[in-house]
Amino acid sequence: MKVIIAITGATGAIFGIRILEILKNIKEVETHLIISSWGRKTIEAETDYSFQEIVNLADFYYETADLGARISSGSFRVDAMIIAPCSMKTLASIRLGLADNLVTRAADVILKERKTLILLTRETPLNSIHLENMLALSQMGTVILPPMPAFYNHPKAIGDIINHIAYRTIDQLGIILPDLERWNGLEEREN
Numbered sequence: 001m002k003v004i005i006a007i008t009g010a011t012g013a014i015f016g017i018r019i020l021e022i023l024k025n026i027k028e029v030e031t032h033l034i035i036s037s038w039g040r041k042t043i044e045a046e047t048d049y050s051f052q053e054i055v056n057l058a059d060f061y062y063e064t065a066d067l068g069a070r071i072s073s074g075s076f077r078v079d080a081m082i083i084a085p086c087s088m089k090t091l092a093s094i095r096l097g098l099a100d101n102l103v104t105r106a107a108d109v110i111l112k113e114r115k116t117l118i119l120l121t122r123e124t125p126l127n128s129i130h131l132e133n134m135l136a137l138s139q140m141g142t143v144i145l146p147p148m149p150a151f152y153n154h155p156k157a158i159g160d161i162i163n164h165i166a167y168r169t170i171d172q173l174g175i176i177l178p179d180l181e182r183w184n185g186l187e188e189r190e191n
Helices: 013-024 037-046 051-057 088-096 102-112 128-139 158-171
Strands: 002-007 030-035 060-062 080-086 116-121
Touching: 002 013, 002 037, 002 102, 013 030, 013 037, 013 051, 013 080, 013 158, 030 037, 030 051, 030 102, 037 051, 080 088, 080 102, 088 102, 088 116, 088 128, 102 116, 116 128, 116 158
Parallel strands: 002 030, 002 080, 030 060, 080 116
Antiparallel strands: none
């Protein structure tokens, strides 16, 4: 399976990083990474990871200005794309089909090729423009997956919340991770 991972400038770069870390350990998955210029600034502001450490997690890395990259064409076969986090600017650009950088061009290709596009949209509160953009993309088959924490798994630390969201995102690819704690209903819950 070939998966494009993009990290844009919204808060929450750690989600994209954690997804890359998990996928790095799955030998059947080949990752193609794009980090926007604002994504890079957010990584520096929010994490202790160096840019090179994150690039090293991917099998392939591309600059956002490289519109000639192989992932910019539908003739290069990929299975899915995850944008984590997905800024509202990126969301709007994808919806409008701007394809003005490699993140939005690759997403445009994913949509036209009817592949899986997963957006971890980050903003709060949401205005009507954000909601309309999400609805339009959802109607095109995009998975809108805002990184909202779950509490039925009793997270003890922020890392537990990050892991759960990363696992749920990867779950959308059809990859089953044994560490994902799934909801089993109230009656089955042990005290």
